[in-house]
Amino acid sequence: MDLSISSRSLSRSASPSISPFNSKRMILNPVFHKFSFDSRNFKIKPLVSRQNRPAVVAVRASNQNVHNDGFVLEDVPHLTNFLPDLPSYPNPLKKSQAYAVVKQTFVSPEDAVAQNIVLQKDSPRGVHFRRAGPREKVYFKSDEVRACIVTCGGLCPGINTVIREIVCGLSYMYGVDEILGIEGGYRGFYSKNTLTLSPKVVNDIHKRGGTILRTSRGGHDTNKIVDNIEDRGINQVYIIGGDGTQKGAALIYKEVEKRGLQVAVAGIPKTIDNDIAVIDKSFGFDTAVEEAQRAINAAHVEVESVENGVGIVKLMGRYSGFISMYATLASRDVDCCLIPESPFYLEGPGGLFEFIERQLKENGHMVIVVAEGAGQEFVAQSMPAVDEKDASGNRLLLDIGLWLTQKIKDHFTKVQKMMINMKYIDPTYMIRAIPSNGSDNIYCTLLAHSAVHGAMAGFTGFTVGPVNSRHAYIPIARVTETQKTVKLTDRMWARLLASTNQPSFLNCSEVLHHQEKAGRKTTEVINSERTTST
Ligand SMILES: Nc1ncnc2c1ncn2[C@@H]1O[C@H](COP(=O)(O)OP(=O)(O)OP(=O)(O)O)[C@@H](O)[C@H]1O
Numbered sequence: 403m404d405l406s407i408s409s410r411s412l413s414r415s416a417s418p419s420i421s422p423f424n425s426k427r428m429i430l431n432p433v434f435h436k437f438s439f440d441s442r443n444f445k446i447k448p449l450v451s452r453q454n455r456p457a458v459v460a461v462r463a464s465n466q467n468v469h470n471d472g473f474v475l476e477d478v479p480h481l482t483n484f485l486p487d488l489p490s491y492p493n494p495l496k497k498s499q500a501y502a503v504v505k506q507t508f509v510s511p512e513d514a515v516a517q518n519i520v521l522q523k524d525s526p527r528g529v530h531f532r533r534a535g536p537r538e539k540v541y542f543k544s545d546e547v548r549a550c551i552v553t554c555g556g557l558c559p560g561i562n563t564v565i566r567e568i569v570c571g572l573s574y575m576y577g578v579d580e581i582l583g584i585e586g587g588y589r590g591f592y593s594k595n596t597l598t599l600s601p602k603v604v605n606d607i608h609k610r611g612g613t614i615l616r617t618s619r620g621g622h623d624t625n626k627i628v629d630n631i632e633d634r635g636i637n638q639v640y641i642i643g644g645d646g647t648q649k650g651a652a653l654i655y656k657e658v659e660k661r662g663l664q665v666a667v668a669g670i671p672k673t674i675d676n677d678i679a680v681i682d683k684s685f686g687f688d689t690a691v692e693e694a695q696r697a698i699n700a701a702h703v704e705v706e707s708v709e710n711g712v713g714i715v716k717l718m719g720r721y722s723g724f725i726s727m728y729a730t731l732a733s734r735d736v737d738c739c740l741i742p743e744s745p746f747y748l749e750g751p752g753g754l755f756e757f758i759e760r761q762l763k764e765n766g767h768m769v770i771v772v773a774e775g776a777g778q779e780f781v782a783q784s785m786p787a788v789d790e791k792d793a794s795g796n797r798l799l800l801d802i803g804l805w806l807t808q809k810i811k812d813h814f815t816k817v818q819k820m821m822i823n824m825k826y827i828d829p830t831y832m833i834r835a836i837p838s839n840g841s842d843n844i845y846c847t848l849l850a851h852s853a854v855h856g857a858m859a860g861f862t863g864f865t866v867g868p869v870n871s872r873h874a875y876i877p878i879a880r881v882t883e884t885q886k887t888v889k890l891t892d893r894m895w896a897r898l899l900a901s902t903n904q905p906s907f908l909n910c911s912e913v914l915h916h917q918e919k920a921g922r923k924t925t926e927v928i929n930s931e932r933t934t935s936t
């Protein structure tokens with residue numbers, strides 16, 4: 403029996419109960435894809451799908467493949483894990499003009515990307531991920547692919563570039579011509595129309611900020627989404643979004659597996675906050691850091707032109723201060739950077755007021771960069787209890803910029819009897835809404851191509867991203883189980899403190915606590931200038 407029939411033709415077949423897909427689902431003898439782990443790592447569990455059809459699913463007991471030398475491969479799922487007889491085809495890239503003279507067109511199945519590249523001579527080789535890129539064999543016939551793209555969560559520079567490059571990549575590299583854009587985020591699967599995407603439609607969208615598909619928060623209903631995927635005959639789903647979106651993508655992948663559908667689910671991580679774990683950085687982040695310079699520069703120009711000028715620039719970063727940290731390091735005009743990971747205080751020795759006073763005496767002006775998630779506990783104290791959430795359940799933040807502006811003004815005019823000139827700039831949405839810069843555009847292309855190659859090769863339930871500069875397929879759970887934050891114990895934060903010479907706001911016991919948390923037992927003498935008791 404020919405099992406190469408696509409889910410498109412299947413879902414269009416008159417009666418699902420007599421679809422040949424049923425026979426495929428009932429095969430009880432899974433033969434795992436040769437790149438996957440051996441069957442000892444799996445157990446077989448019968449499940450019942452939406453239409454009460456029996457489905458057979460291979461559940462990965464452990465997705466870690468550990469070798470004697472401490473080499474660990476954290477693999478991503480493959481369609482053949484639960485559709486063992488899926489046929490494969492030669493990759494059409496073999497005949498592609500673009501790849502004609504490439505020395506090694508296809509990534510070797512053995513290629514892996516190391517999560518940790520700083521090792522000691524005798525240390526175990528550690529965790530690795532499957533290297534991204536085109537494979538010798540694909541598990542979809544080009545003319546049977548019906549792909550869709552969806553964008554969820556907040557905006558970020560480069561989303562349109564990723565959309566463009568998925569469409570052009572599918573079309574030019576694999577000859578796919580059925581690509582749908584799902585409108586308005588996850589809820590768009592079941593409540594909106596779709597857009598037909600082609601290279602012509604997406605040709606110049608990378609020059610625009612935002613997402614041509616529009617986005618939303620909330621509205622993730624796994625069953626409704628997968629019903630819709632099935633009904634539309636979609637067999638490749640490209641999901642662009644942040645940590646919440648990737649959690650949603652994992653649920654879609656699981657439901658697809660449970661129903662035994664030949665649908666590849668690929669996540670492309672997006673977040674301006676750069677808070678996605680494992681990957682080097684998220685697309686749009688460099689653009690954001692660059693754009694933040696304009697706001698910082700404006701603040702600097704303003705405050706150095708007046709007497710006792712204090713400029714405050716608020717940047718995005720709910721729980722992670724990466725944009726603020728990098729924008730500060732890039733600028734050199736910033737005297738103090740406040741991020742959510744590093745608690746600060748205003749009054750007393752080593753506090754912010756003391757530092758501002760010193761800066762004003764020495765330079766006559768200063769610039770503070772504050773991440774939107776910093777000092778939320780202070781703002782909350784001075785406001786009636788509000789605990790609002792957005793539609794996705796993310797806590798809505800209070801305006802630390804306004805609060806800080808007011809506090810500094812009050813302190814210097816009322817307590818210190820000192821005239822100061824406050825300038826508060828909030829460029830957050832302006833930064834998020836711009837198109838991506840050149841280097842982010844290239845990065846977006848790599849992400850999109852990696853996702854397309856991965857889905858065509860039959861991988862599913864994966865996220866793409868660079869790990870130590872090499873693009874890899876990462877199990878979705880790995881990027882959602884933790885959020886990446888600035889580590890105060892890493893050298894980067896020390897570099898920032900050394901560059902601005904701002905107080906660290908940590909007292910001696912806090913320094914030791916952070917070092918212990920980072921697993922470092924140290925008896926280092928702590929710089930007394932930077933340590934005060936609160
Ligand atoms: N735990 C979850 N399970 C399933 N879906 C989720 C989950 N968390 C969020 N989502 C869905 O993912 C989408 C985007 O989530 P969210 O608004 O948190 O943004 P995000 O993807 O984290 O991006 P960012 O935080 O960078 O703006 C929403 O449609 C939301 O319903």
Ligand SMILES: O=P(O)(O)OC[C@H]1O[C@](O)(CO)[C@@H](O)[C@@H]1O
Binds near residue numbers: 556644673675718
């Ligand atoms: O678009 P919204 O819902 O106002 O979201 C703003 C939030 O989104 C983010 O930009 C993340 O996408 C955060 O930095 C910010 O707090």
Ligand SMILES: [Mg+2]
Binds near residue numbers: 644646
């Ligand atoms: Mg998020």
